[in-house]
Amino acid sequence: MSVVPVRNASFQAAVVLLAVFLCGFLVWTASADTAAPRTHAGPRPTQDDAGQPPEVEGSFEGVTTPPTAQPPAATPGPKVPTLLQSKTGRTDPGKWVALTFDDGPWNTYTPQVLGILKQYGIKATFCVVGNQAKALPGQIREIVAQGHTLCNHTMSHDTEMPTRTPEEMRAQMQQTLDAIHAAVPGVPVPWYRAPGGMWSVQVQEVAASLEMRSLGWTVDTLDWRKPGVDKMMQTVHSQLGPGGVILMHDGGGDRTQSVECLRRLIPELLAQGYQFTVPV
Numbered sequence: 001m002s003v004v005p006v007r008n009a010s011f012q013a014a015v016v017l018l019a020v021f022l023c024g025f026l027v028w029t030a031s032a033d034t035a036a037p038r039t040h041a042g043p044r045p046t047q048d049d050a051g052q053p054p055e056v057e058g059s060f061e062g063v064t065t066p067p068t069a070q071p072p073a074a075t076p077g078p079k080v081p082t083l084l085q086s087k088t089g090r091t092d093p094g095k096w097v098a099l100t101f102d103d104g105p106w107n108t109y110t111p112q113v114l115g116i117l118k119q120y121g122i123k124a125t126f127c128v129v130g131n132q133a134k135a136l137p138g139q140i141r142e143i144v145a146q147g148h149t150l151c152n153h154t155m156s157h158d159t160e161m162p163t164r165t166p167e168e169m170r171a172q173m174q175q176t177l178d179a180i181h182a183a184v185p186g187v188p189v190p191w192y193r194a195p196g197g198m199w200s201v202q203v204q205e206v207a208a209s210l211e212m213r214s215l216g217w218t219v220d221t222l223d224w225r226k227p228g229v230d231k232m233m234q235t236v237h238s239q240l241g242p243g244g245v246i247l248m249h250d251g252g253g254d255r256t257q258s259v260e261c262l263r264r265l266i267p268e269l270l271a272q273g274y275q276f277t278v279p280v
């Protein structure tokens, strides 16, 4: 009869030990989590970030990266945290979509894009190249005057940003900000977008240090390849859903097809019930 209480005592001791171990583990886990550095207060990454295809623009003047180049992020390895926002960020009800135009400002095409947007009363985001902003400050002023949002796309459309030092990254971004502000002093530039889709966590952190959030996309029209307007429309049909961000180009080369695509795209999306927004 005396065996049972001894067994109970052993069992209770084991339970107490297990509880102490679990508490210790939980405290350790919580402290490890809170000790993790928080370098950015931006939005949480969406699922689209992981599957986002790289943008590789082959036709921008002065860029020699071949169209087949792959970004470092495409190589296998541990998944790194991302500060990248790829969707509109709108959480209020609505079928939202955002138009974004890269590599401008550009003679001919930027005014045409602005004209179409104005016709429909749509606000978009322009990811401008610093050297282009410096050369065409009047177009930066027009983009701002029409109420569009600006995004920093580096000074020289540097598609190898992840290989640069933090100082070089910062210089590419700061010089672009300076070129924009020479045209329109003090205008907000809330976004950064990596040329060629060459993202890295460090690039995003440097952008964040300059108070810019990183802007990706969910629909890549690949318009810079000039695939034909029908093909570009098919791409949008297959990739766009509510909250989507569409990537197009108003600069970097001949953008006749991009402009023509935009003329068809806007009325079609409006007919489908989409509302246009800038990313928030």
Ligand SMILES: [Zn+2]
Pocket (backbone or CB within 6 Å): 057, 102, 103, 153, 157, 194, 195, 196
């Ligand atoms: Zn670009």
